[in-house]
Amino acid sequence: MKIDIHTHTRKCKVGDAPARDIDPSTFCEIVQSTDVGIIAITNHNVFDKPQYDAIVEQLDARPQIWPGVELDIVEGDSRGHLIVIAPPITVDAFDEAVNDITNGTSPDNFTTSVDEVIANFDQFGPLYVAHYKQKAPCLSDEAISQLQSRTAYPERVLKEVTNSISAGIYISHGYASIYGSDHHDWSNYPEYVADLPDLRLPVESFEHFCLLLKKDATTINTALDRKASESIELVPFEDGTKIPLKVFNDINVIFGPKGTGKSCILRSIARHYQDQGMDASVFESASDRLDEIFDTKGGSISLNLNPLGINYCTDEIKALRRAEEKPATALSKYIRHFQGQTANKNAKRMRIKDLELEQPGAFKEDFQKSHAAHKEIAKFLTFLSGEAIVNEELSEQDLEQLTVLVRKLLVNVDQRRRTSLFGWKEIELLNSAIELFRSEVERKTGSPAKPTSTGFLSYARNRIEIAANAKAVIDSIGRTIPRELRSIGHIGKDKGELEVWTDFQFQVGTVTDGSFKPMKSVKKQAQKQFAKHVQKIYEHRFEGDLFKHVSKLGEDEDVEAIESVYELLLFKRYFALEGAAYTPSSGEASMVMLQKELASEKDVYILDEPERSLGNDYISDVIVPLIKERARAGRKVFISTHDANIAVRTLPYSSVYRTHGPKGYSTFVGNPFSNNLVNLEDFEDWLDWREVSMRTLEGGVEAFGERGTIYGHY
Amino acid sequence: MATIEATVEEMDGEYSLKIQSDPDPILIPISKNDANAVKDAFNRLLQLVQEAPVKINLLGVGDDLFSQVTQEYVKQLNHELKEIRKEMDSNGLTAN
Numbered sequence: 001m002k003i004d005i006h007t008h009t010r011k012c013k014v015g016d017a018p019a020r021d022i023d024p025s026t027f028c029e030i031v032q033s034t035d036v037g038i039i040a041i042t043n044h045n046v047f048d049k050p051q052y053d054a055i056v057e058q059l060d061a062r063p064q065i066w067p068g069v070e071l072d073i074v075e076g077d078s079r080g081h082l083i084v085i086a087p088p089i090t091v092d093a094f095d096e097a098v099n100d101i102t103n104g105t106s107p108d109n110f111t112t113s114v115d116e117v118i119a120n121f122d123q124f125g126p127l128y129v130a131h132y133k134q135k136a137p138c139l140s141d142e143a144i145s146q147l148q149s150r151t152a153y154p155e156r157v158l159k160e161v162t163n164s165i166s167a168g169i170y171i172s173h174g175y176a177s178i179y180g181s182d183h184h185d186w187s188n189y190p191e192y193v194a195d196l197p198d199l200r201l202p203v204e205s206f207e208h209f210c211l212l213l214k215k216d217a218t219t220i221n222t223a224l225d226r227k228a229s230e231s232i233e234l235v236p237f238e239d240g241t242k243i244p245l246k247v248f249n250d251i252n253v254i255f256g257p258k259g260t261g262k263s264c265i266l267r268s269i270a271r272h273y274q275d276q277g278m279d280a281s282v283f284e285s286a287s288d289r290l291d292e293i294f295d296t297k298g299g300s301i302s303l304n305l306n307p308l309g310i311n312y313c314t315d316e317i318k319a320l321r322r323a324e325e326k327p328a329t330a331l332s333k334y335i336r337h338f339q340g341q342t343a344n345k346n347a348k349r350m351r352i353k354d355l356e357l358e359q360p361g362a363f364k365e366d367f368q369k370s371h372a373a374h375k376e377i378a379k380f381l382t383f384l385s386g387e388a389i390v391n392e393e394l395s396e397q398d399l400e401q402l403t404v405l406v407r408k409l410l411v412n413v414d415q416r417r418r419t420s421l422f423g424w425k426e427i428e429l430l431n432s433a434i435e436l437f438r439s440e441v442e443r444k445t446g447s448p449a450k451p452t453s454t455g456f457l458s459y460a461r462n463r464i465e466i467a468a469n470a471k472a473v474i475d476s477i478g479r480t481i482p483r484e485l486r487s488i489g490h491i492g493k494d495k496g497e498l499e500v501w502t503d504f505q506f507q508v509g510t511v512t513d514g515s516f517k518p519m520k521s522v523k524k525q526a527q528k529q530f531a532k533h534v535q536k537i538y539e540h541r542f543e544g545d546l547f548k549h550v551s552k553l554g555e556d557e558d559v560e561a562i563e564s565v566y567e568l569l570l571f572k573r574y575f576a577l578e579g580a581a582y583t584p585s586s587g588e589a590s591m592v593m594l595q596k597e598l599a600s601e602k603d604v605y606i607l608d609e610p611e612r613s614l615g616n617d618y619i620s621d622v623i624v625p626l627i628k629e630r631a632r633a634g635r636k637v638f639i640s641t642h643d644a645n646i647a648v649r650t651l652p653y654s655s656v657y658r659t660h661g662p663k664g665y666s667t668f669v670g671n672p673f674s675n676n677l678v679n680l681e682d683f684e685d686w687l688d689w690r691e692v693s694m695r696t697l698e699g700g701v702e703a704f705g706e707r708g709t710i711y712g713h714y
Numbered sequence: 715m716a717t718i719e720a721t722v723e724e725m726d727g728e729y730s731l732k733i734q735s736d737p738d739p740i741l742i743p744i745s746k747n748d749a750n751a752v753k754d755a756f757n758r759l760l761q762l763v764q765e766a767p768v769k770i771n772l773l774g775v776g777d778d779l780f781s782q783v784t785q786e787y788v789k790q791l792n793h794e795l796k797e798i799r800k801e802m803d804s805n806g807l808t809a810n
Contacts, residue, residue, distance in 0.1 A: 328752035331731075331744045334783040356790070359797045365804065454787055457794040459756050460763075461801065468805040541807075542760040544753065 001037035002196040005129055006083060006160065006180025009051060012044040012107040017184035024054035030186055031063055034193040038203060040085045042068040045107035047098040052091065066206055067091045069098050072111045073139060075146065080139035083129035083160065084117060087206040090124045097121055114143055118150045125153055129178065132159035155214045176213065200651040201673060202226060227653060228634065236268035237261060243667055243680065248653035250631040254640040255647050255696055256658035260665060262640040266606050269638050273604045280604040283597045285612040290589040294488065294500050296573045298517060303504060305566065311476050312564040316469035320537065323550050326462040328455040337450045357431045357452045363423035370417035377410045466550070467541035473534045476565045477506035489592035491584065492618055495577060498584060498592055502573045506565060507531050516570035526558035527568050587613045598626045604636045611643035619645045644697035657692055715767040721774055722784045729780045731787065733770055735762065744780055759795065765809050767799045
């Protein structure tokens, strides 16, 4: 849930953008389309009560609308802005107080002082949000000190900075800081929202927010208790030390100096959840395993050729291997027939023996076509009667008409396939009878029958079959297979999305690119030879040396292993960026692996120093949002880290601090909300969460302060 | 359909069916069994059929045995050439 403590709904000053003006209905529509849970309306020197009431009425408590005003404060030579936000229950009195203090002065001319603000508004217990440093016009440090010393609620004085980075630095320095949208144009408000502060603990009301600001232990624990959690007991070390932990379905951080057993705790957490049958393992960055994880060597790559419409040609290759030449009928058979024509009278009467054999080809082909069509039409009829989508898209009448037509087609095609089948079998029977009578006359009279064929037909058919099989293989391996692209992770704003590409191609006999590897365990040379032989078979299909090439399919070493065109398939898998091959650095490899881990669907994520090899900007821009997203989805995220961005900016519900001192190893648990860490073995032993974090993660207060001072100049 | 002329030729007492073709004629021995020569001739015919439908027209048919034999043979061969052309077509193996 986001909070926005600085918004304008009215153009009050001359310099205000006109697009700040918004009517209540449009305002409600826009804010309800976002993730903002709390909005303070803080117009310049004006509180528009009727507008506020209309908004509150329409929104029905979601998001919460807090009444406020942005005042021009003059203290000595300093002039700056101070936002005063009042509890919604005091809105009527607050409205009067704003009217009293402004007293009809135009917003452009109105100014006030810290004392007048305290006198008019402190009675409500408001939040004071002062423009600070780079947030212009800012209140001077003196004016803010004055405000803090005069108010009855010093913990409610916040410093408004310009963005999350500044806020993070100031908060780490112990300054209560926040920032709001302070935008000028409502039409693009949803774009601002992603950058607004997140509320890690649920905030029910203005008063609840103030208690959290005060770090009220009861309030914090109550809020934490609402979050799904469980108590687990770990035995991570060989000495049997037990570590009881309350873990949240959210972010749980383990931090501390090197060598204090953080990794052991993570492994113990993994075992705990594995014992419960959950998918839990410790993710450790290992950038050298990127190739293995994405299988660039292709151990598990497979490709289904059927959806690509590519014939595997298993039968065709088998047929090519066993192809043999058919004998040609010698003309001497004809001579013998003419020389020995029978004088037997009965034989002469049997005219059937002299009939020419007929070719059933046309009938056979028609039968095969109509039979295949019949099967498809019958399948379509079943589809029509059984698919819900058909009933959804067609009226009952339309469906009936279509069904009648398809049935008619089915009947007609059935009739045709019967006719062609009968024609085919009729010719076969006739041919069989002719052959039978010829052989019987030949046997009885001793006179050779007229040959039924010149031999050309069977000879040519054999060659046609060989040519067709070779052509099928050549057609298949001549097909282009589209590249497989898979996006595997973002490697930084400047570089973009890293992809894994898999290129495929068949060995057609001429592929020499050494980066392509066979999909199956077939030698490349064997692939090449096989493809060349098939090509030669096709080229020599009607030549005398055809079978010299056919026999080579079985002669070359390892060529026997090729049973289908799949064995001729080559692949190349590699990483690519912006449309070209790319070798990711070890840091980039770490980025991708961590994203892959966080993108996988798990109930428990256990990350051991995920920041290893990663740049800070990447951790902030990509990893921290991903971790937060997993946490928002109710997953348990355990992170051992030395990185402040992860340990601090994620505001973990649970922080486990491991340390080693004179008394040996100790484990402290706590959270950033209560700002304390308690020794599990001695509840009287407390540490300040912020100080420990700064020492352990930032190199100490001084180093952090120095960096903060340097950053403060920008 | 291309019509190719053919004749029965006698050379050194051996008879052959001579089918006109470029660059050399196609020879099918009639009076002796020479399987290889027949296969060579069949391959040549297949190459022709691949280019276009072919019909052999036998010229100078006499009453002698070899003319009668060859006439019967060519009649059957034409039938088979026609069938094979169709099968080449349906297998996508024809040039045109």
